[in-house]
Amino acid sequence: MGNDILVLAQHQDGAVKKPTLECLSVARALAAATGGKVLAAALGPGAAKAAADLGAWGAASVLVGEGPALAKYSSLRWTRVLAGAVAKQKPAALLTSTSALSRDLAGRLAARINGVLASDCTKLSAAGGRFTLERPILAGRALVTASHGGDRPLVATLRPNVFGAEKPAQAGACATETLEVTEDAADLRVVVKEVATVKSERPELSEAAIVVSGGRSWGSADGFKPVFDLADALGAAPGASRAAVDAGYVPHSMQVGQTGKTVSPVLYIACGISGAIQHLAGMRTSKYIVAINNDPNAPIFKLADYGIVGDEFEVVPALTAEIKKLKEG
Numbered sequence: 237m238g239n240d241i242l243v244l245a246q247h248q249d250g251a252v253k254k255p256t257l258e259c260l261s262v263a264r265a266l267a268a269a270t271g272g273k274v275l276a277a278a279l280g281p282g283a284a285k286a287a288a289d290l291g292a293w294g295a296a297s298v299l300v301g302e303g304p305a306l307a308k309y310s311s312l313r314w315t316r317v318l319a320g321a322v323a324k325q326k327p328a329a330l331l332t333s334t335s336a337l338s339r340d341l342a343g344r345l346a347a348r349i350n351g352v353l354a355s356d357c358t359k360l361s362a363a364g365g366r367f368t369l370e371r372p373i374l375a376g377r378a379l380v381t382a383s384h385g386g387d388r389p390l391v392a393t394l395r396p397n398v399f400g401a402e403k404p405a406q407a408g409a410c411a412t413e414t415l416e417v418t419e420d421a422a423d424l425r426v427v428v429k430e431v432a433t434v435k436s437e438r439p440e441l442s443e444a445a446i447v448v449s450g451g452r453s454w455g456s457a458d459g460f461k462p463v464f465d466l467a468d469a470l471g472a473a474p475g476a477s478r479a480a481v482d483a484g485y486v487p488h489s490m491q492v493g494q495t496g497k498t499v500s501p502v503l504y505i506a507c508g509i510s511g512a513i514q515h516l517a518g519m520r521t522s523k524y525i526v527a528i529n530n531d532p533n534a535p536i537f538k539l540a541d542y543g544i545v546g547d548e549f550e551v552v553p554a555l556t557a558e559i560k561k562l563k564e565g
């Protein structure tokens with residue numbers, strides 16, 4: 237095992253996702269401590285296009301895997317390809333962001349390369365030949381601090397929006413290397429038939445800097461409109477509690493929480509959400525939490541930095557109107 241830090245880039249047709257830029261920023265700090273280089277791997281359609289950005293964000297070398305064999309995501313094939321890359325590059329750690337993809341891939345990859353998995357880290361540093369990390373457990377009720385050293389690579393997924401992304405003032409030269417990917421029938425034991433991409437003008441929920449979420453209290457799909465209005469006024473991603481999703485007001489792709497998405501925005505506004513532990517599990521690492529609820533004893537107020545006790549049907553539209561006024565100027 238060497239000293240390098242390998243980042244698995246997550247991108248959409250070559251557009252590198254912001255959480256990957258955070259991973260590269262963390263990788264640079266780790267590599268400075270381990271005395272290694274930052275490497276990146278990009279797989280799937282657009283990987284070659286992604287390589288330029290990865291270099292600009294500090295990767296000294298990018299492994300690019302494209303072509304028909306990687307045209308669609310496949311956990312088995314991606315694991316095989318990445319395990320091959322790890323065997324060749326021998327990084328001390330492989331980083332990628334916490335996402336649906338990494339939830340599927342990271343555990344399998346860690347097992348395949350005899351690595352050590354740390355998922356959804358909220359802190360990660362290196363010193364004296366060891367990595368030290370922090371990650372939430374028990375639906376966010378406790379934080380574990382763990383340390384790892386030795387000769388097995390660390391596979392860490394990093395929670396988006398927690399670490400921050402800082403572009404290097406000057407990036408060095410970046411080499412690209414093409415990964416030769418062969419078809420292997422054994423990869424087809426599991427086949428991804430379709431990746432349904434939700435097209436939206438709004439920011440992606442798990443990457444957004446501001447999230448405005450609504451709960452069951454909005455009463456119906458139409459009733460939920462003020463939540464979208466406030467989100468749009470702020471340029472935020474709209475989210476929801478599971479109760480709102482189960483009631484059919486909004487799609488599951490908007491659910492925040494233990495069985496939904498994990499978000500960690502700078503600002504999280506919870507409108508008529510009680511603050512059940514399963515909801516908090518998905519948003520408690522938000523930097524600033526604002527709760528709007530007509531029950532002063534709602535559990536969400538225990539976590540909130542700012543609370544408004546009032547009727548959401550009055551407070552939320554009033555807030556939207558004020559924000560629009562401020563923006564107009």
Ligand SMILES: Cc1cc2nc3c(=O)[nH]c(=O)nc-3n(C[C@H](O)[C@H](O)[C@H](O)COP(=O)(O)OP(=O)(O)OC[C@H]3O[C@@H](n4cnc5c(N)ncnc54)[C@H](O)[C@@H]3O)c2cc1C
Nearest residue numbers: 451452453477478479493494495496508510514515530548
């Ligand atoms: C295994 C499991 C997994 C789960 N996963 C998730 C998950 O991923 N995400 C999630 O969110 N939940 C999850 N849940 C459900 C969770 O336990 C709660 O039931 C859910 O979060 C409640 O949603 P809510 O706050 O919208 O609804 P409620 O609990 O009904 O709360 C509504 C809130 O709105 C307030 N309110 C009502 N009217 C107004 C008004 N006019 N103005 C202002 N405030 C008002 C009320 O005071 C109340 O606090 C899970 C549960 C289980 C068992």
